[in-house]
Amino acid sequence: MDGARFLTMTEGCAGFFTQAELDGGRGIVQPRVERRSAGAGTRPAWMPPVPEGPCRLDAAGVEALRRGDLAAAFGPPFDGLPLREPARLPGGRMALVHRITECDPRGGPEGLGFVRGEADVRPDDWFLTCHFTDDRVMPGTLMYECCLHTLRVLLSRLGWTGERDAVAFEPVPGAPGRLKCRGQVIETTRVVAYEVVVRELRYDPEPTCIADALMIADGKPVVEMTGMSLRLSGQTEEGLRALWGAAGPAGADGGGAEERGPGPKPAVYDSASILAFSNGNPSEAFGPPYAVFDRERVIARLPGPPYQFLDRITAVEGEPWTMGPGKAAEAQYLAPPGEWYFAEERSGRMPFAVLLEVALQPCGWLAAYMGSALTSGVDLHFRNLGGGGTLHREVTPETGLLTTRVKCTGVSSSGGMIIQHYDFAVLDARGRVYDGTTYFGFFSADALANQVGIREARPWSPPGAEAARGRAMDYPREAPFPGERLRMIDRVELFLPDGGPAGLGFLRGTKAVDPAAWFFRAHFHQDPVIPGSLGLESFLQLLKVAAAARWGEGTFAPVPGTTHSWRYRGQVIPGDRLVTVEAVVTGVEDGRRVLAADGFLSVDGRVIYGIEGFRIRREG
Numbered sequence: 001m002d003g004a005r006f007l008t009m010t011e012g013c014a015g016f017f018t019q020a021e022l023d024g025g026r027g028i029v030q031p032r033v034e035r036r037s038a039g040a041g042t043r044p045a046w047m048p049p050v051p052e053g054p055c056r057l058d059a060a061g062v063e064a065l066r067r068g069d070l071a072a073a074f075g076p077p078f079d080g081l082p083l084r085e086p087a088r089l090p091g092g093r094m095a096l097v098h099r100i101t102e103c104d105p106r107g108g109p110e111g112l113g114f115v116r117g118e119a120d121v122r123p124d125d126w127f128l129t130c131h132f133t134d135d136r137v138m139p140g141t142l143m144y145e146c147c148l149h150t151l152r153v154l155l156s157r158l159g160w161t162g163e164r165d166a167v168a169f170e171p172v173p174g175a176p177g178r179l180k181c182r183g184q185v186i187e188t189t190r191v192v193a194y195e196v197v198v199r200e201l202r203y204d205p206e207p208t209c210i211a212d213a214l215m216i217a218d219g220k221p222v223v224e225m226t227g228m229s230l231r232l233s234g235q236t237e238e239g240l241r242a243l244w245g246a247a248g249p250a251g252a253d254g255g256g257a258e259e260r261g262p263g264p265k266p267a268v269y270d271s272a273s274i275l276a277f278s279n280g281n282p283s284e285a286f287g288p289p290y291a292v293f294d295r296e297r298v299i300a301r302l303p304g305p306p307y308q309f310l311d312r313i314t315a316v317e318g319e320p321w322t323m324g325p326g327k328a329a330e331a332q333y334l335a336p337p338g339e340w341y342f343a344e345e346r347s348g349r350m351p352f353a354v355l356l357e358v359a360l361q362p363c364g365w366l367a368a369y370m371g372s373a374l375t376s377g378v379d380l381h382f383r384n385l386g387g388g389g390t391l392h393r394e395v396t397p398e399t400g401l402l403t404t405r406v407k408c409t410g411v412s413s414s415g416g417m418i419i420q421h422y423d424f425a426v427l428d429a430r431g432r433v434y435d436g437t438t439y440f441g442f443f444s445a446d447a448l449a450n451q452v453g454i455r456e457a458r459p460w461s462p463p464g465a466e467a468a469r470g471r472a473m474d475y476p477r478e479a480p481f482p483g484e485r486l487r488m489i490d491r492v493e494l495f496l497p498d499g500g501p502a503g504l505g506f507l508r509g510t511k512a513v514d515p516a517a518w519f520f521r522a523h524f525h526q527d528p529v530i531p532g533s534l535g536l537e538s539f540l541q542l543l544k545v546a547a548a549a550r551w552g553e554g555t556f557a558p559v560p561g562t563t564h565s566w567r568y569r570g571q572v573i574p575g576d577r578l579v580t581v582e583a584v585v586t587g588v589e590d591g592r593r594v595l596a597a598d599g600f601l602s603v604d605g606r607v608i609y610g611i612e613g614f615r616i617r618r619e620g
Contacts, residue, residue: 025183043112043201046237048159048244050077052431053392054107054561055157057100065153066091068164074157080247085164087232089152093126096146097194101592102561103157106430108197113158113211117150117194118591123187138185143223147213150194151230159244160207162235172208172229183222185215192217193591196228203237219591261403261427265332267312269365274310277368278302279525289321289374298526299373300382300442302364306340307522307531309333309354310361314403321371323420328407329369331362337397344486346479347555350395351486353537355426355434360384360533362406363422363440370408372418372442380442382524384532385419388565389436391558395428403427409437418442436563451570457607459600460584462499462506470494475509480555481544485518488538489581492545505550505585505595509542513603515574530572530579532609535601538581539611543597546585547618551593559594559615570608579603593618 057065057073064072068086071079089097097117107114121128121138128136152169161167171177185192193216200210208231215223269285277285278301281294293299302308311333318327335350345351364382373380395402403426410421418441425435462470475481475489482488489509499506513530520528544556572579580602587596594617601609 044203044237046241047201048240050074050105050157050159052105053390053435054102054104055100056102056561057153059099062089062097062099062153063091065089065156066095070156070161077247078159081161081243082246083161083163083243086161087156087164087167087169089156090149094145094149096142097149097153100150100153101193101589101594103154104561105154105158110197110199112201113154113198115150115154115157115196117146117153119146119192119194121185121187121189121192128187136187140179140181140223143181143185143215144179144225144228146192147194147196147215147225147228148230151196151198151209151211151213151228154196154198155207155209155230155232158201159240160232160235162232162239162243167232167234169230170233172204172210172231175210175227175229177225177227177229180224180226181222182224183217183220185217185222189217191591204231205236205238207232207235207237207240216591260431261401261429263429264334264401265314265330267314268316269313271311274302274308274312274365275304277365278304278308282368286320286368289371290368293373298379300364300368300380301524301526302361302368303357303523303531304525305522307357307519308361309335309358310365313362313365316366316369318370320369321374323370323372323375323408323411323418325408325410327366327370328405329362329366331365331404331406333358333402333404335395335397335399335402341486342397344483346482347557348396349557350399351482351537352391352540352558353486353531353533355391355395356389356533356536357531358402359389359404359406359424359426359434359436360387360438362404363420363424363438366406366408366422367420367440367442372420375413375418376416376442376444378416378444380418380444381448381527383441383443383448383529383571384568385439385441386565386567387436387438388563389424389434389438390563391434391560392432393428393430393560394557395433399428399433401428402433416444417447448571451608453602453606453608454567454569454600454610457600457610459582459602459607460501460506462494462496466496466499467494470496470499475541476545476548480553482541486537487541488534489541492542493580495545495549497546497549500584500586502584502586504588505546505583505597507542507546507583509538509545509581511538511579511581513572513574513576513579520574528574532566532568535568535572535579535581535609536566536611536614538579539583539597539599539601540614540616542581542583542599543585543595543614543616546583546597547593547595547616550588550595551590551618554618556616556618559617562613562615564611564613564615566612567610568608569610570603570606572603572608576603580605587615 068088102116196213213225282290315330494508583599
C-alpha cells in the first residue's frame with residue numbers, strides 16, 4: 001500500500017504447550033457474548049423496513065446467500081429489491097458457515113442483534129490438512145473469518161445490501177478489536193458454532209457494525225473476539241433508503257421493521273358484544289340480522305370463558321353481511337399476569353395453545369361479521385382446517401397487551417360448504433410475536449358426521465421387537481410439566497428414545513375423552529368439541545417427555561424463529577373415547593437442546609390431525 005500502515009497488532013502472544021495441556025484447557029471461562037436481550041442499545045434513526053422476527057437458515061438457505069438470492073433465504077420483502085446481482089456470502093473454500101440456527105435482529109444484550117451459525121468439521125478439511133502438517137489445527141485467523149461471515153448473515157437480514165460489484169463487507173479502519181484464543185479446532189472436532197452479538201449500529205456514512213463474537217467447538221467456548229467491526233463499503237444510508245424505497249412495502253401486509261403493536265384502543269365491538277356472540281344472543285353482538293339465532297336456530301360461536309382470548313374489536317375494514325376477500329379486523333387481548341394458563345403452563349410463558357387462539361379467534365369473529373351463517377338455511381358448524389405459522393417471540397406475564405390483525409384472503413362455496421382463508425399477525429409493544437395463514441370451513445352436521453380423517457396419513461409404527469423395548473409411564477404431574485387443567489396427555493403408552501424412521505425418537509401418548517371436561521363447555525356453546533389448539537398442545541406436551549429424558553428436567557418451550565403447520569380433518573366430541581397422539585422426532589440439536597418433530601393425532605383409531613415442523617427447547 002505504498003508504505004502506508006495497513007494493520008497493527010499489539011500485545012500479541014503465543015505459547016508452546018504439551019498435548020496434555022492442550023487437552024486440559026478450559027476454554028473461554030467468562031465469555032462476554034450472551035443471548036439475553038435488554039433492548040437498551042440505540043439503532044440508527046432509520047433502518048431498512050424488513051420484518052424483525054427471528055429466523056433460521058438451513059443449508060439451502062445459507063447456500064442461497066452464497067448465490068445472492070436474498071429472497072430464497074429471507075422471503076418477503078427481499079423479493080422486491082431492484083438488484084441485478086446482490087452482494088453474496090463467500091463460498092467455495094471459504095464456505096465456513098453451514099447453517100444459521102438463530103438469527104434475531106432484536107436479540108443480544110443490547111437488543112441490536114444476535115446470530116448463531118454452525119459448521120460441521122471433517123478431518124480432511126483443507127484448513128486442517130495445511131495447518132500444520134503434523135499438528136492439524138484450524139488457524140485462528142480463519143476462526144475470526146468464520147464469525148465475520150456469520151455477522152454478514154445478520155447484517156444482510158437487517159437489509160444492509162447492494163450490488164455485488166459496488167459494495168463489500170470490510171473491517172472498519174481505525175476500529176480496535178481483540179482476539180483471545182483459549183482452545184482449538186482439530187480433526188476430532190465435530191461441530192463448531194459462532195455466536196455474535198451486535199454492540200453498535202450506525203452510518204459513518206457507510207452502514208457500520210461493532211460486535212462481539214464467541215466460537216464454540218463441540219460445546220466448549222474456545223475463541224472470543226471483542227470489538228469485531230464490519231462496514232458495508234460502497235453503500236450509504238441514502239443508498240439504502242433509495243434501494244428499499246424502490247422495493248415497495250415490506251411484506252404482503254405492508255408491515256416492516258417499524259411495525260409495533262399499538263397501545264390500548266377504543267372498542268368498536270366491546271367485550272359485552274363478544275360475550276353475547278360466544279354465550280348469549282348473537283343479535284346483541286351483530287344486530288337484527290342475527291336475531292334468528294337467538295332462539296330458533298343454532299349458530300357457530302366463538303369460544304367462551306375461560307377459553308376466550310379476545311377482549312375487543314378495535315377496527316374493521318369492509319361492510320358487514322357480505323363474504324369476500326379484503327375484509328379485515330383488528331382485535332386486542334390483555335394477557336393478565338395472574339391468568340390461569342400461566343400458572344398451569346409452569347414455565348413462565350403463555351402456552352402455545354392460548355397464543356394460537358389469540359391469533360385465530362378474531363378470524364372467527366370476522367367470519368360472523370361477514371354474515372357467513374346467513375348464507376345457508378341449514379345450521380352450520382365452524383371448524384379450523386389448518387394453517388401455518390412462525391413464532392417470533394414468547395409471550396410472558398410481563399408482555400401485557402396483544403394486538404391481532406386478521407384479513408380474509410379468499411372465500412369459496414361448494415356443496416353447502418364454505419371455505420375461508422385468512423392471514424393473521426399477533427403483535428406486542430416490541431413487534432411481531434406470531435404470524436401466519438390459516439383456513440376455516442363452515443359445515444353442516446351431516447358433513448361433520450361423515451368425516452373420514454386424513455386419508456393419506458401413514459403414521460410410523462415400530463416393529464414388534466422394537467416396540468417391546470419401549471417404555472410406558474403415566475404422564476408426569478409435577479412441574480415443569482403442565483398442571484391438571486392444561487394437561488392433555490394421561491399416559492405415555494410408548495417411548496422409544498431411538499425409535500422412528502431417523503432413529504431419533506418416537507412417542508405415543510393417550511388421553512381418555514371426558515364428556516364433563518371444562519373445554520367442552522367453553523368450546524363451543526351448543527357445539528362442544530375439543531379445541532384443535534389443545535390437540536397441538538398435547539403434541540408439544542409429548543415432546544417435553546423426550547426432551548426431559550435426553551437433557552434432564554428444566555422448562556420447555558417452542559423455539560422462536562421456527563415455522564410449523566397443522567391440518568385438521570376431524571373432530572373430538574364428548575361421545576368419543578380415546579385420543580392418541582404420536583410424535584416422530586426428526587431432528588436433534590444437543591448443543592441448543594432442541595427437538596424437532598412431526599406427528600399425528602387420532603381419535604378412536606381415526607387419524608384426524610397432521611402436525612409438522614414443531615420444535616421445542618429445554619431451558620434451565
